[in-house]
Amino acid sequence: MVEGNTTIRDSQAVLVYLARRTEREDWLPLAAEPMARVMQWLSFAAHEINTSLFITRLHFRFGMNFDWETAQQRGKQVLQLLDEHLQKRNWLEGDRPTIADIACYPYVGLAAEGEVSLEPYTHVLAWIERIKQLPDYEAMPGL
Numbered sequence: 850m851v852e853g854n855t856t857i858r859d860s861q862a863v864l865v866y867l868a869r870r871t872e873r874e875d876w877l878p879l880a881a882e883p884m885a886r887v888m889q890w891l892s893f894a895a896h897e898i899n900t901s902l903f904i905t906r907l908h909f910r911f912g913m914n915f916d917w918e919t920a921q922q923r924g925k926q927v928l929q930l931l932d933e934h935l936q937k938r939n940w941l942e943g944d945r946p947t948i949a950d951i952a953c954y955p956y957v958g959l960a961a962e963g964e965v966s967l968e969p970y971t972h973v974l975a976w977i978e979r980i981k982q983l984p985d986y987e988a989m990p991g992l
Contacts, residue, residue: 861891864948876948886942890949898956901927905963906956917963924965928973931957935972939979946983954980958992 850857850866857863868877878884901923908917931953934941941949958977960967967974980986 859895861895861952864891864952868948875945876951878943878947883943887947887949890941890947891952894949894952894956897923897927897930898953902956902960902963902965905965906959907963909964910962921963921965924960924963928957928960928965928967928970931976932970932972935976939976946980950976950980955989955992962991 850863855866857866865877867873877887901920904915904920905917905924907913908915908920940946941953954977957967957973958980967977981988981992
């Protein structure tokens with residue numbers, strides 16, 4: 850992302866930058882504990898989701914050579930963890946969407962492009978639908 854003289858090269862960093870630049874504490878809380886809880890999901894998106902669901906999508910959608918079978922199995926574990934986490938909550942952290950939800954959503958929402966079905970994960974599916982109902986939501990191809 851380029852904005853004036855500022856260049857940010859990482860999607861998680863872009864989310865933090867935008868939340869702070871717009872002073873939207875609802876998207877990224879300033880208090881230590883809630884901020885840390887949101888930040889742990891940014892790391893989860895960058896590591897667990899990226900090395901599983903994203904990898905399978907790269908293989909099946911774009912023909913890149915990866916160990917997609919292992920990535921699919923890891924992706925199912927990631928989805929199970931998310932599904933259990935979302936069982937008693939609407940959002941990944943707090944009582945409203947944060948940049949944690951925005952960081953994880955695209956990779957999870959595009960899981961089918963990596964031949965990983967979301968059907969068994971009803972709480973994840975409900976979370977995806979809640980995100981789609983947010984004001985000013987704009988879908989990207991595949992979502």
